[in-house]
Amino acid sequence: LYGCGALVCRELKVRWRKGVGTLVLLGCGYGVLEEALMVASFYNPGWMDLGVLAGFGRALGVNWVWAVELTIYHALFSVVTPVLLVELAYPSRKGAPWLTDRGLKIVAALLLLDVVVGFVLFGTMLGYWPPPAPYLLGVEATLGFVYAAHRLPSGWARKGTRPMRRPEFYTAVGFLAALASALTFGWLPTLSDGLLHPLLVCVVGITLVYGLVKYLAGFEWRKANRSQLMGLVSGPVLLFILVSPLQELDASRPDDTSGMIIVGAAFLLLLTLLWLKVRKNDTHLSGITTETEEPEESKEYE
DSSP: OHHHHHHHHHHHHHHTTOOHHHHHHHHHHHHHIIIIIISOTTTOTTOTTOGGGTTTTEETTEEHHHHHHHHHHIIIIIIIHHHHHHHHHOGGGTTSOSSOHHHHHHHHHHHHHHHHHHHHHHHHHHTOOOOHHHHHHHHHHHHHHHHHHHHSOTTTTSOOOBOOOOHHHHHHHHHHHHHHHHHHHHTGGGTOTTTSOHHHHHHHHHHHHHHHHHHHHTBOGGGOOHHHHHHHHHHHHHHHHHHHHHHHHOTTOSSOOTTHHHHHHHHHHHHHHHHHHHHHHHHHHHHHOOTTSOOGGGGTTO
């Protein structure tokens, strides 16, 4: 499910000659595809992962706050982050398709088959089938995100004029943005259902993402190098790495989290190795680029 979804989104972005913005919108479409059309968590009031959002912001048969959170989450963490990490690991293949036309059709078919079979299995196991009207809204939302992704100009984020900063700055921005998102959807709803309307949580979450995109788009990304992109992508991943020991040590969790410390350590090692590779490539590229040539790094966001 996740692998096919990320591959399809990435292939469409490349074949349409678009940028990261299109990847984000396609990721939103993938989030709705998984959570609304496959597992139906957008509608199920008894979905096991709702936590503090159970009953919070539910109206017209839809868990609205949960729907907003998971759409954002899947776009950034299930699609954008893994795609960018792999492109950073294999820069020579960044602008080229990873699948043939036939391969793309096969992967897309597997994704849709997974969604259909998953819908039947989850509905049977949980005894819940979403009402037709909200489900149709999920279909329309998925198609709407795909349409918006195709229409988004490829150079929308290449018009900034603010000078680029050190890679560590973007790591901090990514880390703090992920932390702020987690607090918005995981902590704000616990304050009070009466004083804090669910609509406010949705507005805060969407405003956070919109503000982050607008702020980052203000930088001169056409002159960026891979280390700066690596810094931005690493921030949210570092948050997951830091949380992994807390997951294993949390005795109140009903699920088995044994080994999460090892998982976090392994990802920290892999992230460090990728950092070293990216920095080495940046140094090499800057050393062979002449003053009249456009640096390879400046093409990262086309």
